[in-house]
Amino acid sequence: MDILLSAFEQSLRAQSRRERLPLSCVFEISPTCNLRCHFCYVALDPYKGPYLTTEQVFRVLDKLEQAGVLWLTLTGGEVLSRRDFPEIYRYARRKGFLVMVFTNATMMNERLAQLFRDEPPLSVEVSIYGADAEHYEAVTGIPGSFARFERGIKLLQQAGVSLLLKHPTSSLTEDHVPAIRDWCTQRGIPHKFSTTIENRHDGGQQPSLYRIQPKGVRRLNDDLHAAMTGEQRSMPLPECNMGGPAGGPEKLYQCGAGRVALFVDGLGRASHCILDREPNFSLLDMEWNDVWAQMGAWVDQPLPKEAPCSGCSLRGGCMNCPARSRMSTGSPYLKDTYYCDVTHAEYGLEPVKHPDYRAYARPLGACAV
Secondary structure, three states, X not given: OHHXXXXXXXXXXXXXXXXXXXXXXXXXXXXXXXXOOOOOOOOOOOOOOOOOOHHHHHHHHHHHXXXXXXXXXXXXXXXXXXXXXXXXXXXXXXXXXXXXEEEOOOOOOHHHHHHHHHOOOOEEEEEOOOOOHHHHHHHXXXXXXXXXXXXXXXXXXXXXOOEEEEEEOOOOOHHHHHHHHHHHHHOOOOEEXXXXXXXXXXXXXXXXXXXXXXXXXXXXXXXXXXXXXXXXXXXXXXXXXOOOOOOOOOEOOOOOEOOOEEEEOOOOEEEOOOOOOXXXXXXXXXXXXXXXXXXXXXXXXXXXXXXXXXXXXXXXXXXXXXHHHHHHHOOOOOOOHHHHHHHHHHOOOOOOOOXXXXXXXXXXOOOOO
């Protein structure tokens, strides 16, 4: 059944991309959080409220349903910090969305566990920041948060939800990964690791201080692969994939952002990407067709030929993207040099020499050599 569903999903996503249909949406129903993780990409005061009321959230969900969205992810901040989360969750399920919930689980309680038991989500994905209080709270900055996290995980398991644990690996926990893997395995919970630490969407660069060095990323990923499969990881070079027709211009965005997926923030503003939130469009004030058309025009614009990544044969498999470029340099056309270096390290290539793209701000700079 899982194989059949996966094949169906792949076929549906391929068709949606060809026809540019909004298949999935990540909805940040609250930007606020009860934790203070040092490397969080959501700004501590991301934008001024008032945030969406319950009724306004319902209006946004109505518009997403009319647009044809199928997969809906409720995220934050911390989604459970909203007292009206149960009402929002029930409304979303009754609109027919396949609902996923992203949470840190520290605010889980018996009432919410009963809600998930009675009306199961498609999945719940929980961030795990450490396998003990020392490491966990070194990341979150909140004493006692590890005990609340463990209690939340226990409640979710007892509710029988489909659970996935995700660890954003930083310099704070680089040497702690085996312990986190063991913690998850002992409890029979599927888990995954990610070394992508993003700068804040308001331009704040503090999260980048906690990134693992590029060669360390390669080493960690090799170790994780060996631990899971017992085999050495092979990284063949990607085929050149410029995201456009043969002989045509390269498109700025190569992923599904603004083509099959969109993001909505806590003020009801829709954008193509959870990281790169400009341009954005108010779902409360604009017609859906206008929002979707303008979003498409943005992601389908050509990558300028003088852009640093233009013509790069690694672009189809590179971890750099316009969203990360904008958060690093202020411009989606430049380059987050860290992710360029990570990509080179992953494929066993030497890094290129980079100018300081931050000095260029919005204008384009010279290509790296």
